[in-house]
Amino acid sequence: MVYAGLSSSNRSSDSSVGILGLLAYLGAAVVLMVVDHRGDWLSEVRRQAGSVVAPLYWVASSPVRLATTGYEQFASRQRLNEENAQLRENLLVANARLYRLEAVANENQRLRELLGGTRGYQLDVQLASILDIDLDPFRHRVVLDQGARQGVNVGQAMIDAGGLAGQVTDVQPHRSTALLITDPDHAVPVQVVRSGLRLIAYGTGRSDVIEVRNIPQSGDIEAGDVLVTSGIGGGFPAGFPVGTITSLRPDATQTFLEADARPASAAARSGEVLLVSTSELVDSAVAVAGPPREGDDHVEAEDDEDSGP
Template identity: 40%
Template sequence: MLYGLLAVVLMAMDHRGQYVSRARDLAQYAVEPVYLAIEWPVSALRNLFGQFQSQRSLRHENERLKHQLLGQQGRLQRMQTLVEENQRLRALFAGAESQPYDYLFAELLQVELDPFAHQVLIDRGSSDGVEVGQAVIDGLGVMGQVEDVHLHYSGVRLISDPSHALPVQINRTGLRTVAFGLGETHRLSLPNVPREADVREGDLVVTSGLGGRFPGGYPVAEITAIDREEGLTFARVEARPLAALDQGREVLLIRVPPQPALDEVSGEPGEESGEES
């Protein structure tokens, strides 16, 4: 009963003087700071959580883009590798086309380059017709010769091996000498060049064809240093191999046709020709 009477009185006062509305506004003004004080931490936590979610989403997106970029870079690197391999193969076969021999393509399986032995293994063997002594070249020059032959692979001794000796000649003058390996892929020694011989830095050294191993005319090295010391019979001559002895993966084996017999070269008739006449 008391509450009902109080409600009627308040309604009458609000109708005439809007006292209740004013009291409500005053109450809102008084309560608003309290509401804001309570709402601010909640709003701050909500914003912080939203930023955390956004950062986590950005991190995930960043990781995804990184992986995608790495994949693209990997594909580009593979394409670049294929381009470079194609260029090497073009150079390899371009050099072979200028020579009147047959060739066998091979790839390197293993490389051994230490001061005492410069050898490589190739993926061709006796089943492919490989023979001991065959010359091996790349697209730039002579690499070495076959030393060991197995069924499906062979060992090749490089021209830089300390025990390797290769009959060569100076292409400009025709001077014949021998190139020895020094156990370094960038240096050969030509110790038998006379001190007064016409040899210059930059001269091209090619195979001489002597010795029955390497056909003549294949590029071997370029003269890089000449020391004509007084009192010595021979000059100290060094050359840089042209073949990429410590690089590349593809090589060619030269197939030299059988040499004619001496009687065929001289034209002397054999027993069969004598009987026919």
């Protein structure tokens, strides 16, 4: 019983001491607040205390800042990957469009060159695409995608951007075959632009060489001369480039000269050609006589004087 009484008195004294201590702390806090409010004496203490406590705040906030930084880095990386993929797709699309535009530009350039080959002539021309090329040493032929249904006729001249390429030899309803001027069985009447000398050019079976035979020793021809169609025979319109003389040599009999020429056309490397109808020439005399030679105007003037009264 005595033990229980002592315990109650001790607990009461401890409670009184605790209340008195709390009141003392509250009083001290009130005094300090009043003094600080009136004299601002504790500002330096607060600044020093803030400097001491700042690292603790930085350490305490580190997990949040690390989490935020990691999320931003992940989001930025993901956004960059998405933008990179989008830019790569746009680049592929742009490249595809660029290649398409380049192909169209090349096709337009080829067509301009083809049409430019008929400049100065009023001819009936027809565009045809090459489907197949046969460059066997004994057969230089091409297959065209135009036939009798499209108005193609046997004997039509075939030209490309460089000049005369060959002649149509076989016509089917929707296809036709043309013989190239380099074929060993092909021959075309030509004329030297510089001198007006008329000759015959033959195919050799080589795609880079045609041959001119039976040239008189006194013939005015030399390396570098340009050969054009003469129009003789009516098979080919006059004035289309055929080739350029590259070399001259005596023939086996030493009586005539022979010449090698580089073909002006490149049908074996072209995709399109033009078929020319000789019946549509405006002045048929031009097709027969060929391009005028130097001095022809003087000869014509003399003929007019002789025929006058």
